[in-house]
Amino acid sequence: MNDAAPARDPEGNTRIVHILYILHGLAPFTMWLLAVVAIIIGMLKKSDLQGTVLASHVSWLSRTFWWGLLWIVICAVLTFILIITIIGAILYWLPFTVLFIWYLYRVIKGWLKLNDGLAIA
Numbered sequence: 001m002n003d004a005a006p007a008r009d010p011e012g013n014t015r016i017v018h019i020l021y022i023l024h025g026l027a028p029f030t031m032w033l034l035a036v037v038a039i040i041i042g043m044l045k046k047s048d049l050q051g052t053v054l055a056s057h058v059s060w061l062s063r064t065f066w067w068g069l070l071w072i073v074i075c076a077v078l079t080f081i082l083i084i085t086i087i088g089a090i091l092y093w094l095p096f097t098v099l100f101i102w103y104l105y106r107v108i109k110g111w112l113k114l115n116d117g118l119a120i121a
Contacts, residue, residue, distance in 0.1 A: 017054050020057075023035065042062055
């Protein structure tokens with residue numbers, strides 16, 4: 001009998017990381033709820049991915065989420081403060097638009113690297 005442990009399925013893990021990218025890509029359209037789901041899944045899978053290219057992608061998505069959350073809070077506070085001015089009332093949407101573009105840029109950049117089988121820094 002062969003008592004060796006079965007090898008990890010790299011394709012299954014790659015599929016999970018693709019799903020994480022999909023969840024992050026759709027997150028801005030779901031009030032960021034899918035990003036929270038993706039972060040939880042990523043934290044649960046992180047130990048399985050240790051030492052692989054896929055671990056860098058989970059870390060990349062995690063950093064994207066947490067930095068994005070920080071900037072959402074900063075933008076919300078600034079918007080609340082500046083909304084009373086004419087300039088603030090006109091431009092309140094600008095920081096959120098920049099944040100949205102930055103977030104999607106990071107998701108797309110990481111996903112393209114994943115498709116090429118490369119680690120992301």
